[in-house]
Amino acid sequence: MSKLIRMDHTGHSTLAEWSAEDPAAVQAAVTAFREQLDNGYLAMVSTGPGHAEQVRELPLDASLVILRLPISGG
Amino acid sequence: MAAAEPHALAPAFEVLPETAAVHWRPRVDDDRLRRLGVLWTLTTLAHVVPFVGAAIGLMVLNPLTLPVALACLAHAWVIPELYAQRGANVVRPRARADAGPERRALGLLGDLLDHDARDLHAATGLVLEPGRLGVWLVGEAGALLLHQGRVYCFCITVDVRVKAASKLPSGDRIAHLLLALRADERGFATVANLNFCGAPWRLRRRINRVMAPAFDAAVALHASRSSGLI
Numbered sequence: 001m002s003k004l005i006r007m008d009h010t011g012h013s014t015l016a017e018w019s020a021e022d023p024a025a026v027q028a029a030v031t032a033f034r035e036q037l038d039n040g041y042l043a044m045v046s047t048g049p050g051h052a053e054q055v056r057e058l059p060l061d062a063s064l065v066i067l068r069l070p071i072s073g074g
Numbered sequence: 075m076a077a078a079e080p081h082a083l084a085p086a087f088e089v090l091p092e093t094a095a096v097h098w099r100p101r102v103d104d105d106r107l108r109r110l111g112v113l114w115t116l117t118t119l120a121h122v123v124p125f126v127g128a129a130i131g132l133m134v135l136n137p138l139t140l141p142v143a144l145a146c147l148a149h150a151w152v153i154p155e156l157y158a159q160r161g162a163n164v165v166r167p168r169a170r171a172d173a174g175p176e177r178r179a180l181g182l183l184g185d186l187l188d189h190d191a192r193d194l195h196a197a198t199g200l201v202l203e204p205g206r207l208g209v210w211l212v213g214e215a216g217a218l219l220l221h222q223g224r225v226y227c228f229c230i231t232v233d234v235r236v237k238a239a240s241k242l243p244s245g246d247r248i249a250h251l252l253l254a255l256r257a258d259e260r261g262f263a264t265v266a267n268l269n270f271c272g273a274p275w276r277l278r279r280r281i282n283r284v285m286a287p288a289f290d291a292a293v294a295l296h297a298s299r300s301s302g303l304i
Contacts, residue, residue, distance in 0.1 A: 012246065070233045
């Protein structure tokens with residue numbers, strides 16, 4: 001089961017879970033994904049030790065998609 | 075031929091979007107880091123040499139000026155130390171959220187790390203991350219980079235203009251920086267503000283005791299990589 005999570009004040013919140021065989025769950029995940037991107041979140045996929053990629057479309061085959069806020073110099 | 079590093083950061087597939095907010099900054103690379111390092115060295119010398127020169131000159135002119143000469147030497151010592159302290163502050167721990175969110179965030183961060191990095195973070199609060207530019211130590215609101223014998227102290231954090239940013243647990247704050255660093259290391263260094271650059275021993279004196287083992291591990295890894303051992 002793939003997950004879409006958002007890092008927030010609770011630690012992280014699971015916004016959607018889906019599997020490729022469940023179109024309704026996939027659609028719900030895509031909707032949640034786009035909503036968070038519209039709210040300014042950035043979506044990241046960890047692709048192994050030392051590797052991460054930003055994604056703009058929900059990767060249906062990723063096991064975990066992490067939503068983060070923008071960063072800036074302090 | 076050097077062996078492939080197990081945790082070397084992959085080339086950036088996409089530039090960090092946050093770099094658009096600092097579009098005037100040249101994208102950081104080895105040359106830019108080296109130039110910044112030289113500039114910091116020259117700045118430090120510009121602070122220290124006049125005071126030391128004044129102290130020596132005063133003593134030569136009249137030994138009775140010893141108190142003033144000592145004050146000059148104190149300035150020559152304090153000013154670089156203050157800079158180093160400012161550098162160490164970028165990895166200073168921040169206020170903690172409630173225990174539940176902290177634990178939950180720690181779980182997610184742990185999933186992003188290997189066993190050794192997880193243990194080191196548990197002990198010190200910093201994440202050791204080898205990169206192409208050098209060896210990174212990532213904290214909640216900053217990161218240190220060991221590069222060509224110097225340490226660079228970058229202040230970078232979740233954008234404080236975003237309301238939700240202040241409520242994030244520490245594990246999430248680190249995860250934000252770690253993911254951005256892994257996605258685009260050069261972009262990460264470009265967005266970050268450089269607070270201090272200098273010899274590692276100068277920062278080692280200022281970093282808190284809990285975090286010191288992480289710094290020592292980063293220095294050791296950097297030395298090994300520089301010597302070609304790994």
